[in-house]
Amino acid sequence: MARHAAVVLPRVSPEEIDLDAAERSLWQDSWRRFRRHRLARTGLVIYVLVATLTFIGPFLWRLPIDNIDFMAANGGMTSAHPMGTDDLGRDTLARILWGGRVSIAVGIAAMLVSISTGTLIGALAGFFGGRVDVLLSRVIEVFLAIPQLPLLLVVTYLFRPVFTNALGSEFGVFVMIVSVIGGLTWMPTARLVRAGFLSLREREFVEACRVLGVGSTRIIFRHILPNTLSPIIVSATLAVGSAMIAEATLSFLGLGFPPDFPTWGRLLNDAQNYMTLNPLMALFPGVMIFMSVLSINFVGDGLRDALDPRRAS
Numbered sequence: 001m002a003r004h005a006a007v008v009l010p011r012v013s014p015e016e017i018d019l020d021a022a023e024r025s026l027w028q029d030s031w032r033r034f035r036r037h038r039l040a041r042t043g044l045v046i047y048v049l050v051a052t053l054t055f056i057g058p059f060l061w062r063l064p065i066d067n068i069d070f071m072a073a074n075g076g077m078t079s080a081h082p083m084g085t086d087d088l089g090r091d092t093l094a095r096i097l098w099g100g101r102v103s104i105a106v107g108i109a110a111m112l113v114s115i116s117t118g119t120l121i122g123a124l125a126g127f128f129g130g131r132v133d134v135l136l137s138r139v140i141e142v143f144l145a146i147p148q149l150p151l152l153l154v155v156t157y158l159f160r161p162v163f164t165n166a167l168g169s170e171f172g173v174f175v176m177i178v179s180v181i182g183g184l185t186w187m188p189t190a191r192l193v194r195a196g197f198l199s200l201r202e203r204e205f206v207e208a209c210r211v212l213g214v215g216s217t218r219i220i221f222r223h224i225l226p227n228t229l230s231p232i233i234v235s236a237t238l239a240v241g242s243a244m245i246a247e248a249t250l251s252f253l254g255l256g257f258p259p260d261f262p263t264w265g266r267l268l269n270d271a272q273n274y275m276t277l278n279p280l281m282a283l284f285p286g287v288m289i290f291m292s293v294l295s296i297n298f299v300g301d302g303l304r305d306a307l308d309p310r311r312a313s
Helices: 026-036 036-060 093-129 130-145 148-167 169-183 187-200 204-211 216-252 266-275 281-304
Strands: none
Touching: 026 036, 026 281, 036 093, 036 281, 093 130, 093 169, 093 187, 093 216, 093 266, 093 281, 130 187, 148 169, 148 216, 169 216, 187 216, 204 216, 216 266, 216 281, 266 281
């Protein structure tokens, strides 16, 4: 009888075998990759710290934001006013802590409007295709072709009286800014979702759903949309920073919140006439905007790398 040569398998130590790899889900793998991204971890910590300070800070630092003291106007950093005072003697720290709530809330709310609108339009265009895709794609291209900042300024100027008369001064301005920013920044998300749906709608599991008589709405939201969440999450993260910058721009140009509503952008608007006399009025609001937007962008970069299916686990 012929003898067969023995096959010698390489020895593998237990440390080289990842026994948990098969048991980890996609989200667990993504979280593990995200934790390895140092800039993303740092950005997450900074953003959570800034958000926490703005939300609990006014309960700890109880100086009123509208307490006028002309004797302390344009003062420097002291124990009573760690960030100085503005031209009316109001405490800058109290106004930054209180206004940060509004700036962060605008960023998150506008992101939700933008992502919801972009996801819906992109899903409809990518799933149905044909004339629906052509029509919606042309709408996306028209919005992308218009310069965003001039359109933002014009729409804000035109619709500001409508919202303020219907909902009141402060809440009306908040709803208007969130609606305008969210309604003019949804196009990149729509293009990402459309591309994902065009790729997935011909897959076997979608064809199986159609054969079984599953409705289009269920296929879109139950089967295809969950498989396109990765770019949506990344886009949502970056949209928060973009919305905060847009709000700061509107407030700086005088089209945002009123003077008694001290968002970070509004504080920069108040400081523009005192840059030489009192630079602290512009320094601290600018630093808060810079730290918040930069940290959330770091988080977005980390999520983009972590949710990329082409990356090795």
